[in-house]
Amino acid sequence: MMLKLILRRLVQMFLIMAVASLLLFAIFDTPEFKKRLAVQELGGFAVSALSEDSYQAWLSERGLDAPFYIRYTNWIGSILQGDLGFSYEKNREVGPLLLDRLANTGILAFFVFALMIPLSLVLGVLAGMKEGSVQDRTISFISVFTTSIPEIATAILLTVVLSLGLGWLPAKSAMIRGFEFQQLILPVLTLVIYDFGYVARMTRASMAEVMTSQYIRTAILKGIPYRRVVMRHALRNALIAPFTLIVLQLNWLLSGVVVVEVFFEYDGFGKLLLEAALFPDVEVVQACTLVAVAVAVVSQIISDIGYTFLNPRIRFA
Structure with missing residues (x-):
């Protein structure tokens, strides 16, 4: 199958x-x-x-x-x-140019996922375990509040506080001297703050639904330790919907981070696509669009396959 x-x-x-x-x-x-x-x-x-x-x-x-x-x-x-053609704006072959920008966006996406996924899943599970509690309401409020603020506003706020105010980080990520780790901190924080709320809220809703199911109540009444019920029975089923959402975030991190990459002057895929559209650099736009479509389709395939592993009813249907 x-x-x-x-x-x-x-x-x-x-x-x-x-x-x-x-x-x-x-x-x-x-x-x-x-x-x-x-x-x-x-x-x-x-x-x-x-x-x-x-x-x-x-x-x-x-x-x-x-x-x-x-x-x-x-x-x-x-x-x-x-x-893939030639970029007259950048005076380079499109292939190597696209690979360089995809690598930069891939590095950015790696750190965003490394922070966002554990944070959102943990908060979502904690909120869903005790639906309606102060813990649930607090996490839900933070999730809604952060996702309601546009990325550009979060980027400006972080820049004013951490860069211009405290002077801890560079205000821009212009890669003039090559790649530096400090250049990633502000873009990564901006994307994590904006996006973790979506996954946390989805995880919370899925976890709350699972915790009210009959088999969970039966397991608790049989005397199985609550932590074991959550970790071995509830968590796997609760992760089905968030898993799909997490995989689909690949599309957003590839081409939907234009605002962040442009604001911080980070030479990634989104910034390249915007520059090509404004020039207009036709062959670069074509190549970027094909890559974006390919990533969207591949992420959907990964989502479907992962969904079947998490849900045995589909795998053995």
Whole structure:
């Protein structure tokens, strides 16, 4: 059953990526974007001085006058060979540039997950164990309060207090001298403070529901120690819904952290995507969009497979 599920999800991933790539290519395969590509490659003055015949000759040289299906096939073939194009804004190949930015965002995401997951799960379980208590209300209030504050407001507050006020941390994360650990502290704190409340509230709701179930009441009435009931019986079932949410946070950490990366001048994937969209650097936008879609699909597959391990009723259905 597990093998069939994985194969079915892989087929779905292939189909989704194929449709997404086709739509993405069609969106950017317009005369307007071709003109912008010519401006980036030749320069604005050179393009304005080009005659229509010269422009058509440039299109023919780049293969942009070929039929749609040929251009799309060539584009997919180049991507499969690792050729993602050239960034005229950064004056670099898109492939190495994208890998560098993904590595930076991956480092940021690692520390965010390392702090956010234990914090949110522990607080969510503590709140759900005693639904309606002072402990539950306090944790729920903190979770709602932190998630209701926009990321930019949290980033400004942390910068004013920890950087400008106390002088403990650098205000920006500009990687001029290379990677430094101190550059991560403010971005990581901002993302953890903003996001842990979502997972904590989901964990709390799931834990509270499990604790009121019949099998938990039966286990307690049979005299099983309360801690054992929570750790061995309640916790596993309570983690099903939070697990799905945690895995889906990969999408948010990849492309949804644009505000944080731009504010702290952190050279990550989100900042690259924004810069490419503003330039506009068409081939970088295309590559970033495909990566974002791929991560979204892969995270969904991981979520589905993990869900079956946590829920035996699905695994053996």
